[in-house]
Amino acid sequence: MSIKKKLEILLYKIVKNIVVEHDYVINLEHPNVISHGDFATNIAMVLANKLRKNPLDIANKIVTEFSLKNIKEVESVSVANPGFINIKLSKTFFEKNIKEILFSEIEFGDLDIWKGKTILVEHSSPNLFKPFHIGHMMNNTIGESIVRLCKISGANVEVISYPSDVSLGIGKAVWQLMEYGVEELNNYKTISEKMEFLGKCYSNGTKAYKKYPDLEIRIREITQDIYEHRDTEAYRVYKIGKDLNLDYFIRMTTRLGSVFDSYIFESEAGEVGKKIVYENLGKVFTESNEAIIFEPNEDDLKNNKSLHTRVFINKDGNPTYEAKDTGLLKLKFDRYDPDLSIFITDNEQGPYFEVVKVAAGKINEKWEKNTKHMTHGRLKFNGMKISSRLGSVPLVSDIIDSVNDAVYKKTIESGREISTENSDVISIAAIKYTILRTQAGKNIDFNLEKSLSFEGDSGPYLQYTYARCMSILRKAKKEGLRRNLNQSKNWKIIDLERFLYRLPDIFELAFLNYAPQNVTGYVTEIAQIFNSWYGDTKIIDINDENTGYKLALVEATSIVIKKSLWSLGIEVLEEM
RNA sequence: CCCCUUAUAGUUCAAUGGAUAGAACAAGGGACUUCUAAUCCCUAGAUCCAAGUUCGACUCUUGGUGGGGGGACCA
Numbered sequence: 001m002s003i004k005k006k007l008e009i010l011l012y013k014i015v016k017n018i019v020v021e022h023d024y025v026i027n028l029e030h031p032n033v034i035s036h037g038d039f040a041t042n043i044a045m046v047l048a049n050k051l052r053k054n055p056l057d058i059a060n061k062i063v064t065e066f067s068l069k070n071i072k073e074v075e076s077v078s079v080a081n082p083g084f085i086n087i088k089l090s091k092t093f094f095e096k097n098i099k100e101i102l103f104s105e106i107e108f109g110d111l112d113i114w115k116g117k118t119i120l121v122e123h124s125s126p127n128l129f130k131p132f133h134i135g136h137m138m139n140n141t142i143g144e145s146i147v148r149l150c151k152i153s154g155a156n157v158e159v160i161s162y163p164s165d166v167s168l169g170i171g172k173a174v175w176q177l178m179e180y181g182v183e184e185l186n187n188y189k190t191i192s193e194k195m196e197f198l199g200k201c202y203s204n205g206t207k208a209y210k211k212y213p214d215l216e217i218r219i220r221e222i223t224q225d226i227y228e229h230r231d232t233e234a235y236r237v238y239k240i241g242k243d244l245n246l247d248y249f250i251r252m253t254t255r256l257g258s259v260f261d262s263y264i265f266e267s268e269a270g271e272v273g274k275k276i277v278y279e280n281l282g283k284v285f286t287e288s289n290e291a292i293i294f295e296p297n298e299d300d301l302k303n304n305k306s307l308h309t310r311v312f313i314n315k316d317g318n319p320t321y322e323a324k325d326t327g328l329l330k331l332k333f334d335r336y337d338p339d340l341s342i343f344i345t346d347n348e349q350g351p352y353f354e355v356v357k358v359a360a361g362k363i364n365e366k367w368e369k370n371t372k373h374m375t376h377g378r379l380k381f382n383g384m385k386i387s388s389r390l391g392s393v394p395l396v397s398d399i400i401d402s403v404n405d406a407v408y409k410k411t412i413e414s415g416r417e418i419s420t421e422n423s424d425v426i427s428i429a430a431i432k433y434t435i436l437r438t439q440a441g442k443n444i445d446f447n448l449e450k451s452l453s454f455e456g457d458s459g460p461y462l463q464y465t466y467a468r469c470m471s472i473l474r475k476a477k478k479e480g481l482r483r484n485l486n487q488s489k490n491w492k493i494i495d496l497e498r499f500l501y502r503l504p505d506i507f508e509l510a511f512l513n514y515a516p517q518n519v520t521g522y523v524t525e526i527a528q529i530f531n532s533w534y535g536d537t538k539i540i541d542i543n544d545e546n547t548g549y550k551l552a553l554v555e556a557t558s559i560v561i562k563k564s565l566w567s568l569g570i571e572v573l574e575e576m
Numbered sequence: 577c578c579c580c581u582u583a584u585a586g587u588u589c590a591a592u593g594g595a596u597a598g599a600a601c602a603a604g605g606g607a608c609u610u611c612u613a614a615u616c617c618c619u620a621g622a623u624c625c626a627a628g629u630u631c632g633a634c635u636c637u638u639g640g641u642g643g644g645g646g647g648a649c650c651a
Binding site for chain 1: 578579580581582587588589590591592593594595596597598599600601602607610611612613614615616617630631632643644645646647648649650651
């Protein structure tokens with residue numbers, strides 16, 4: 001149990017004796033100003049209202065009781081105006097905590113709050129035949145971080161993606177691919193080149209469809225071949241393209257650090273969705289203008305003003321995205337029965353999914369209650385030069401390449417050398433950090449000069465700090481120095497110790513609020529405190545009896561940084 | 577017209593209803609014969625507007641204003 005939980009329980013019991021018959025929650029927080037202590041609570045002020053008493057009197061009473069308990073992890077408890085109770089932790093606690101970090105290693109910070117439960121996360125869902133573009137980078141980065149936070153919660157986590165594998169758009173691409181000739185693919189060696197060619201098929205197919213209306217019949221026929229898996233040339237060509245696309249998707253997401261346990265394809269979800277919509281016709285859905293729609297009733301609207309009428313099956317009898325998503329919900333819950341099902345999309349789908357959720361909830365309550373739709377904003381490019389191979393939409397690989405160029409330049413300027421692999425790790429860290437420092441849902445200004453940096457508040461800064469820790473530890477080892485888990489008597493607690501123990505609480509907060517930026521902010525603060533300490537302290541000092549303990553602190557810092565970055569889906573480097 | 581979302585230093589972003597609103601970049605000054613200067617130290621600088629709830633509001637409520645997104649057969 002974390003020290004925070006322990007103190008909260010203790011305070012709860014103490015307060016219970018003072019105020020009977022009143023509901024209250026003990027809420028410990030870390031004061032902004034470290035001189036106020038390690039924890040503070042506002043309970044006395046909250047109770048002052050209910051009891052109509054002076055908050056200072058209540059606080060004093062609680063503090064007196066608290067002091068009698070003689071908690072060895074606590075050095076002092078005090079009262080501050082207008083009624084805060086401040087708690088300072090003891091040297092004993094910090095010493096014990098560093099031991100815990102070092103013994104737990106990479107498991108430090110793991111929680112058990114969702115142990116025994118299952119969480120399903122869907123993210124990075126690609127449009128097959130369309131390039132893996134910048135929007136997917138955003139989705140993948142946030143999704144992967146959510147996946148990892150869920151794993152930290154102790155839950156069993158299943159990760160899936162939901163590729164869009166049937167649509168009129170894909171029909172157009174397949175038509176164009178057949179026009180060019182599928183054997184054209186053999187002229188390209190690498191998978192990126194093949195993908196570039198397929199991307200061209202997609203955009204040129206779309207253009208041709210617009211320009212020549214006569215094509216519609218043929219392209220609709222191709223689309224139908226794909227829907228129904230007909231044994232035709234179109235379907236065979238489609239299969240080749242689909243497999244290539246999936247292969248590429250796996251490569252790209254692997255490069256970014258994601259692994260998927262399984263896929264549910266849009267084609268599957270469409271069939272299932274169409275079936276359940278028809279099954280619930282008259283109950284949940286109604287017919288209107290030849291289409292099947294969902295219309296929210298008065299109660300629905302009272303609870304959620306954003307609801308509106310939507311078409312689930314169009315007049316041609318085909319499932320729309322709404323029906324497909326309903327089918328997807330069924331497949332998710334049938335296959336995984338998750339206690340929580342999270343999926344991540346661009347926020348343009350926010351109002352839309354509210355409707356699907358309410359409609360689906362009428363078929364199965366769980367589908368609505370256990371589903372969390374997380375939305376993210378868009379990456380805006382202002383002034384950032386990206387040479388996109390495919391028109392105006394920057395591809396994920398284009399972006400990473402551009403950032404790689406900048407990393408390479410920076411490396412050369414500072415007189416270092418770098419491998420391609422490490423450069424990639426740094427570039428991806430820089431991009432991911434930029435996305436994850438911001439609250440999901442906001443648009444992000446994605447600018448190499450402004451928001452994407454390698455200095456200060458950045459991914460590479462954190463990697464650099466980790467590498468610095470490792471470098472110190474390597475040197476100590478070389479000199480035959482070993483860590484010492486015990487403080488000497490003259491050791492004075494430093495700020496670093498006052499932050500390292502907080503990781504589990506930060507993880508809990510980030511998990512419960514779907515807020516990776518809590519971790520980003522915390523780990524940046526740790527790095528700043530560490531670097532500041534590094535700046536004014538000689539860590540390896542044979543004449544200092546504290547050297548062993550300082551080495552333990554360096555190691556603990558490296559563990560906390562590594563684990564924090566892991567939760568964000570960012571890799572560390574031993575040297576840079 | 578309705579709904580969702582967003583507004584914090586010159587810029588890009590933080591801040592579970594708490595105490596003196598934090599960083600970074602840019603600006604100015606300083607620190608490498610030293611454990612990695614992708615670093616550190618110092619200086620200056622901000623809550624869109626108007627009411628309300630509260631002991632206390634960037635945070636909650638209501639009403640405005642600006643940005644982004646949605647609102648029947650696209651996804």
